[in-house]
Amino acid sequence: MKFLPAKRSIATIILLFAFCVDAFSQDASSYKIYQTSTKKIITIDELVKALNKTDAVFFGEEHNDSVSHVLEATILQKLNEAHPKQVALSMEMFETDCQNVLNEYLAGLIREKNYVVDARVWPNYKDYRPLVEYAKENHLPVIAANAASRYTNMVSRLGLKSLNQLDKTGKSYLPPLPIDTATGAYLTKFDAIMGGHAMGGMEMYQAQNLWDATMGWSVASFLKTHLGFTVFQINGGFHSEEKLGAVAQFKKYLPQASVKNIAAYGSEDFNKPDWNKLGKMGDFIIVTEGLGTKGF
Numbered sequence: 001m002k003f004l005p006a007k008r009s010i011a012t013i014i015l016l017f018a019f020c021v022d023a024f025s026q027d028a029s030s031y032k033i034y035q036t037s038t039k040k041i042i043t044i045d046e047l048v049k050a051l052n053k054t055d056a057v058f059f060g061e062e063h064n065d066s067v068s069h070v071l072e073a074t075i076l077q078k079l080n081e082a083h084p085k086q087v088a089l090s091m092e093m094f095e096t097d098c099q100n101v102l103n104e105y106l107a108g109l110i111r112e113k114n115y116v117v118d119a120r121v122w123p124n125y126k127d128y129r130p131l132v133e134y135a136k137e138n139h140l141p142v143i144a145a146n147a148a149s150r151y152t153n154m155v156s157r158l159g160l161k162s163l164n165q166l167d168k169t170g171k172s173y174l175p176p177l178p179i180d181t182a183t184g185a186y187l188t189k190f191d192a193i194m195g196g197h198a199m200g201g202m203e204m205y206q207a208q209n210l211w212d213a214t215m216g217w218s219v220a221s222f223l224k225t226h227l228g229f230t231v232f233q234i235n236g237g238f239h240s241e242e243k244l245g246a247v248a249q250f251k252k253y254l255p256q257a258s259v260k261n262i263a264a265y266g267s268e269d270f271n272k273p274d275w276n277k278l279g280k281m282g283d284f285i286i287v288t289e290g291l292g293t294k295g296f
Contacts, residue, residue, distance in 0.1 A: 006035070007290075011277070013120075029155070029289075030256070030289045031068075031286055031287065031288040031289070032273075032287050032288075033284060033285075033286050034273065034284065034285045034287070035047075035050065035284055036279055036281075036282060036283055036284060039275060042284075044071070044074055044075065045076060047262075047284060048078045048082055049082075049178065050260075050284075051230070051260060053258065054203040054258050054259065054260050055223055055229075055230065055231065055254075055258045055259060056223065056230070056231045056257060056259045057079075057230065057231070057232050057233065057260055058233045058235065058239075058243075058246065058247050058250075058259065058260075058261040059075070059233065059234045059235070059240075059262045059264065060235060060236065060237035060239060060240040060261065060262065060263045060281075061236065061237060061242055062236075062237060062265060062266055063236060064124065064127075065264065065265075065266045066127065067266070067288035067289055068266075068286065069127040069128070069130075071264070071286060071288075072234055073130045073131050074101060075232065076089060076131055076140075076232055077270035080134075080140060083230060085139070085140075085230065086228050086229050086230060087140055087232060088141040088222060088226065088228050088231045089131060089132075089140055089141070089142045089231075089232070090142070090143035090215075090219050090222070090231050090232065090233040090234070091122070091131070091142065091143065091144070091145055091146075091235075092146045092215060092233075092235035092236060093122050093128050094119060094121075094143075094145065094146060095144055095146045095147065095148045095149065095173075096145070096147065096173040097144075098118070098119045098120060098144050099144040101115060101119045102115070102142055102144050105132075105136070106132075106136045106141075108136075119144075122282070128234075139221070141226075143218050143222055143231070143233075144218070145184070145209055145214065145218035145233065146211065146214060146218075147173075147174060147210050147213075147214035147215075148282065150213055151163065151166075151170075151173070151174065151210065152207045152210055154204075155205070156203050156207040157203065157205050158203070159203050159206055160178065160179050160181070161178075163179070163210075164177060167247070169214050170260070172215060174210070174217075175213045175214055175216075175217035175249075175253070176217075179206075179210055179213045180213065180249070180252060181205070181206055181209045182244065182248055185242070186203065186244040186245060186248065190205055190208060190246065191205075209244075211239070211246075212239055212245040212248075212249045213246075215246040215248045215249070215250075216249030216250035216251075216252070216253055217247070217249070217250075217253050219233050219250050219254075220250055220253035220254035220257070222252075224254065233246070235285060237263055237264070237281075240282075241263055242280055242281060243259070243261055247259060247261055258260070260283040260286075261282040261283055262282050262285075262286060263281040263282035263284070263286070264288065264291070265285070265286070266288050267287045267288070273285065273287055
């Protein structure tokens, strides 16, 4: 989505975007949504209805799948329409130490050009900007959910125990220490992806767990103080497939919460999904024409 001329108001931008989203969401030729339990195709409205009374919804994307990005915005909009002022957006794309900057932008206190720099937005922020602008216009909270990259990098080099050396401020941006490292299926899956930890040993896996735990903790922390909300969390697919990773960490922090996950994939032939491969990945599977790159 290209930036519109500055003379247009944010309200105009949002209205134009909403029109585009609505038009796109009616065109199912570029995506299909499957409910895993039935293996049947459902509409976005049916998906949103199925998410009713769900505390946390984890959407696992491929980061450069343009179709999924539009669908994310559509789902956020429809969730808010179904549950006005009871929806929050949570994003891997923002790090916890940028929460204050994000809040200042949402409140209209700082300019977008300052926010973009100080919040350290991703290179493809244009794909996520519609989500943030919709949240801003509709006064929805946006959670900066991810661990700061300096800390995940530190753990990948020095291990999780190195986090104990941080001062009070540094630790305030992270889940309570020590961070639990998930074993079993998640470790096996990560090991297969990384080729036997050839790229950094167990420290790399510990950094992955910090990443997951911070996102899970960010969502759980919000829900503890915002009863009745639904949090729509967006992250790379690996973090939430099979309800492992960030989803499993979330459940450790808030065991009583309800959670559902959506797994989205770009495919050359989305008319014939491989259920042996995809069926276990999520409560809902979205297959799109956008050929993305798998995101961690």
